[in-house]
Amino acid sequence: MLGGTSESRVLAQALECEAGIDVVTSLAGRVEAPTLPAGTVRVGGFGGVEGLVSWIAAHETDVIVDATHPFAATMTTTASTAASAAGIRLVRLSRPEWVPGLGDTWLPASSVAEAARLVESNFDRAFLTIGRQEVAAFAAVTSTWFLVRSIDTPEGPLPSNHRLELARGPFDAEEETATMRRHRIDVVVSKNSGGAMTEAKLLAARQLGLPVVMIARPPAVSCDVSVESVSEVLCWLRSRDSGAR
Numbered sequence: 680m681l682g683g684t685s686e687s688r689v690l691a692q693a694l695e696c697e698a699g700i701d702v703v704t705s706l707a708g709r710v711e712a713p714t715l716p717a718g719t720v721r722v723g724g725f726g727g728v729e730g731l732v733s734w735i736a737a738h739e740t741d742v743i744v745d746a747t748h749p750f751a752a753t754m755t756t757t758a759s760t761a762a763s764a765a766g767i768r769l770v771r772l773s774r775p776e777w778v779p780g781l782g783d784t785w786l787p788a789s790s791v792a793e794a795a796r797l798v799e800s801n802f803d804r805a806f807l808t809i810g811r812q813e814v815a816a817f818a819a820v821t822s823t824w825f826l827v828r829s830i831d832t833p834e835g836p837l838p839s840n841h842r843l844e845l846a847r848g849p850f851d852a853e854e855e856t857a858t859m860r861r862h863r864i865d866v867v868v869s870k871n872s873g874g875a876m877t878e879a880k881l882l883a884a885r886q887l888g889l890p891v892v893m894i895a896r897p898p899a900v901s902c903d904v905s906v907e908s909v910s911e912v913l914c915w916l917r918s919r920d921s922g923a924r
């Protein structure tokens with residue numbers, strides 16, 4: 680299982696009690712103190728498609744569950760190519776996207792770079808909650824002040840006018856509303872990650888009537904089965920286990 684998400688941890692825990700299925704969860708090793716899943720864990724990149732194909736052979740793997748974050752596009756593409764090359768099945772577990780509620784103002788962005796352009800031309804005080812890897816796309820924006828929040832220190836340069844807050848979710852809507860009020864935020868910038876862990880910022884934006892620049896997910900890649908929940912992966916694995924293999 681390719682992990683790094685709360686869903687992958689729930690799935691790893693459930694599979695601990697599942698007879699006949701041995702699971703290894705793989706983490707990229709990006710977060711300094713990751714929340715470790717139950718069971719066997721390996722850490723670090725595989726070395727691209729070739730490396731993953733070798734790992735699959737060396738560990739007699741017969742299924743990959745890609746439970747990585749919806750924005751982990753490189754790993755997801757690698758998993759798809761490697762599964763085809765190795766002739767094994769690939770299940771993609773990707774949580775449902777967030778959708779705007781009644782009265783929400785979402786400004787869609789097809790990339791982080793487009794989000795930076797939208798913020799620069801329209802807003803003064805942005806709450807930037809896109810993780811730590813792509814904050815540098817906003818570094819050249821000098822006309823906007825940013826509240827940057829991530830779990831670990833962002834990679835690369837930060838915008839010149841910013842405050843950095845290191846924090847790990849889940850957050851609640853009341854806290855998020857207070858944060859946005861305190862910093863006089865006029866726009867929230869988010870990836871469309873989906874999930875309950877970080878949804879509170881959207882509830883707070885709704886409550887305050889703030890617009891959200893929402894960065895779209897990368898395109899889906901080819902897989903054998905694509906599901907949105909842990910229970911669907913479990914069902915699929917069990918049905919394979921009881922005869923389809």
Ligand code: NAP
Nearest residue numbers: 682683705706707724725726727747748750751752753754
């Ligand atoms: P990425 O850009 O798609 O992947 C870059 C490289 O990191 C991959 O080519 C692979 O290296 C390695 N890698 C990524 N996920 C891995 C995994 N689960 N196990 C082993 N190697 C992995 O990935 P990313 O966006 O940096 O995400 C890294 C991890 O953080 C993933 O596990 C993801 O679920 C988690 N995460 C990402 C985000 C996000 O917004 N992107 C948010 C929360 C959690 P090799 O080519 O050497 O194999």
